[in-house]
Amino acid sequence: MAGALDALPVPQIIVNPPTNTVSVGLAATGTSPLGSVTVAAGGSGSIQTSLGNPAQVLSGAVGAVTGALGGGGTVSPLTPVQGVVDQVTGALGSGNPAGALTGALNTATGTLSNAVGTVTGTLGGVGGGANPLAPV
Numbered sequence: 001m002a003g004a005l006d007a008l009p010v011p012q013i014i015v016n017p018p019t020n021t022v023s024v025g026l027a028a029t030g031t032s033p034l035g036s037v038t039v040a041a042g043g044s045g046s047i048q049t050s051l052g053n054p055a056q057v058l059s060g061a062v063g064a065v066t067g068a069l070g071g072g073g074t075v076s077p078l079t080p081v082q083g084v085v086d087q088v089t090g091a092l093g094s095g096n097p098a099g100a101l102t103g104a105l106n107t108a109t110g111t112l113s114n115a116v117g118t119v120t121g122t123l124g125g126v127g128g129g130a131n132p133l134a135p136v
Contacts, residue, residue, distance in 0.1 A: 027040045 027038060029038045
């Protein structure tokens with residue numbers, strides 16, 4: 001009898017649970033005296049459902065979202081935000097967050113310096129000399 005059972009094929013059951021896709025996008029917009037900058041970052045991942053423990057489904061969803069945000073399942077939830085901030089910082093100041101502001105301040109300083117020079121020249125012309133205090 002055992003020989004007759006060995007000839008029977010072994011039934012195979014293949015279960016493919018449905019997959020769901022999660023996509024996440026972040027956008028950061030910044031303005032500076034030089035213009036506005038918008039940087040977008042995003043990613044997507046899939047959630048594999050399980051037939052047993054419902055907590056595993058939630059764990060899979062959190063892992064997929066973390067992977068989409070952090071690039072490979074990193075633990076820190078601030079990693080995607082830091083990445084976007086770093087991109088905005090690089091776009092604004094070439095790695096130096098004060099770079100764009102320094103350029104804007106230098107432009108404003110030059111403008112004010114020219115305006116003061118113009119006023120000084122005007123006052124000096126009124127008094128008849130080069131000294132701006134000459135009329136006084």
